[in-house]
Amino acid sequence: KLKNGLTYYIKKNAKPENKVDLRLVINAGSILEEDDQQGLAHFMEHMCFNGTKRFPKNELVDYLQSIGVKFGQHLNAYTSFDETVYFLPIPSDDPAKLEKGFQIIEDWAFNAVLTPAEIDKERGVVLEEYRLGLGADDRMMKRFMPKMMYKSHYADRMPIGQKEILENFKHEKLVKFYKDWYRPNLMAVIVVGDIDVAAMEKKIQDHFGSYQNPKNEKPRKIFDVPNHKETFVSVESDKEASYAQVQLLYKDYATPKKMVTINDFKDYIAKGLFTSMLNNRLQELTNSPTPPFTYGFSYHGETWARTKEAYQSFAMTQENKQLDALKVLVEENQRVKKFGFTQGELDRAKTQLLASIERSYNDRDKTNSDRFVSEYQGYFLTKEPTPGIEWTYDAMKKLMPTVGLKDINGLVKDYIKEDNRVVIFTGPEKDGLKKPTEQEVLAVLNRSA
CATH class of the missing domain: 3.30.830.10 (Metalloenzyme, LuxS/M16 peptidase-like)
Structure with missing residues (x-):
């Protein structure tokens, strides 16, 4: 500095x-x-x-x-x-x-x-x-x-x-x-x-070096996002919208935890494996003869606010299939909560993640400057760690075998809740296209759960 x-x-x-x-x-x-x-x-x-x-x-x-x-x-x-x-x-x-x-x-x-x-x-x-x-x-x-x-x-x-x-x-x-x-x-x-x-x-x-801060500088406030007991539903449409999508957010109660220790990094690996396994399942559904959506993805991560993360499920869908897409997203989340993942799924996800990090490690001398710039920006703004690919690759190899199904299957219990939830539908506004009601959305959410 x-x-x-x-x-x-x-x-x-x-x-x-x-x-x-x-x-x-x-x-x-x-x-x-x-x-x-x-x-x-x-x-x-x-x-x-x-x-x-x-x-x-x-x-x-x-x-x-x-x-x-x-x-x-x-x-x-x-x-x-x-x-x-x-x-x-x-x-x-x-x-x-x-x-x-x-x-x-x-x-x-x-x-x-x-x-x-x-x-x-x-x-x-x-x-x-x-x-x-x-x-x-x-x-x-x-x-x-x-x-x-x-x-x-x-x-x-x-x-x-x-x-x-x-x-x-x-x-x-x-x-x-x-x-x-x-x-x-x-x-x-x-x-x-x-x-x-x-x-x-x-x-x-x-x-x-010669510039000074204002004498009576304003404090740089951090803004929280309050928790809420309600489940909020927003069904929005627009005549110029060209596609329909579904978002389901389960907001965390607490503020995000910084990654500081080796154990934090192990938790980060577990989250990555959870995301990979669930999205492998969603990918299989999109490849089925009657896919519920054209694209589906779930993960735990940041919202618009630095102080609030959420477990988020997302789908791109046909304009008249939003309720069906929501039903499948909720059911897949509940399936993980009830039955967890299998050892075979975990082995596959570990192989994929290690292969990806190994590729990055092997290509480390070809890394473009803008990649490093973005990492430093993330560290400056949110203290997102930037240990470098050598450390990351070595730590992944050592820690990956210690991450078991129990570590991963336990995550979803903290993610999915019956309050602090938001469902958002966005899509085109057209004559003859029926807009789902808030009651229909809540019914799917509660019935599928």
């Missing part, structure tokens, strides 16, 4: 040659917007590409395209609930281009041009993106989020924001968001590529 709290990660990796992946990660997103700032985290992302102190107006994109970095294809960014991330892959064999790359990410972090004229110019662009981007999935998501993330701040802070606020917000509201949250102690700079590590560390110190 730098003295101002900025975190940095540097790794030499020559795949691809003469390239370096630069990434600026801000541990702040739409979840931190005030009521009158909804949509401004995403708006801020736009402004960073719209002109900075060193690269006014369109000079930034023009310069990058002149050196072969194409907007969207290579150069990109995203805004989520909890983070905003900027990607910049550039040539590493030209010192001038490399220096420009660091100037760009420094400017994104601290020197975006936020004049009233520039903000108003971008307002129309963002509103058009809002209009076009708010497709069927977004519209349906806005409707089901209050149930999926019940009574949590996540339900009220969709990154796309509110149209009325985007049309009318005062310029200083955007400036405030930038100054509050784009600060060194909420940032990481990640540099992975065909580079000299010591030279890159000096560049980070030179470009980022």
Whole structure:
């Protein structure tokens, strides 16, 4: 870390040659917007590409395209609930281009041009993106989020924001968001590529070391998702929806446990084997003469909130077969709960998992830089461990034989419950297509269980 709290990660990796992946990660997103700032985290992302102190107006994109970095294809960014991330892959064999790359990410972090004229110019662009981007999935998501993330701040802070606020917000509201949250102690700079590590560390110190955090900095709050006794059902449809799907979530009662010890890693292996075995069963169903869905998948993992994980079953289905798909997902979950898996299934899953990790180990010298960058980003944002493929392969070989059916069959008892559940149906809206009712969904859920 730098003295101002900025975190940095540097790794030499020559795949691809003469390239370096630069990434600026801000541990702040739409979840931190005030009521009158909804949509401004995403708006801020736009402004960073719209002109900075060193690269006014369109000079930034023009310069990058002149050196072969194409907007969207290579150069990109995203805004989520909890983070905003900027990607910049550039040539590493030209010192001038490399220096420009660091100037760009420094400017994104601290020197975006936020004049009233520039903000108003971008307002129309963002509103058009809002209009076009708010497709069927977004519209349906806005409707089901209050149930999926019940009574949590996540339900009220969709990154796309509110149209009325985007049309009318005062310029200083955007400036405030930038100054509050784009600060060194909420940032990481990640540099992975065909580079000299010591030279890159000096560049980070030179470009980022002088910036200070605000004197009265706002606390970076963490937002919980409350548990609920009810089973919520959201049946959503849209005329532009092109496919139907089913989601079933059993939310955990407690906050996620960090992976810290060897025993935690053994639990992680057990979860992976559970997922593999159950999805092998679902895959067999999709290959049957009368498949209940075109694709089915179940796993235990993250939701939109960092503080809440869930056991989740998912299916893509014919538009008039959502209830049938839900019935099969519930039945397969209950079959595991009642009878568990067989030794033969476990042996097959272990063989698959070891083969996969062995392939990664054997190809470790061919690993692309963006893979390492993503791992470091995960560690910075959520402390997701990054022990490296050598350690992982060795630990897997040692621990895999110690994972038995008892370890795996016991997992589902904590996953499946009769409260803290949400069922979401999304699909097309058509004449003659009957929309399932909430009562029908609950009846299938309870009868199949």
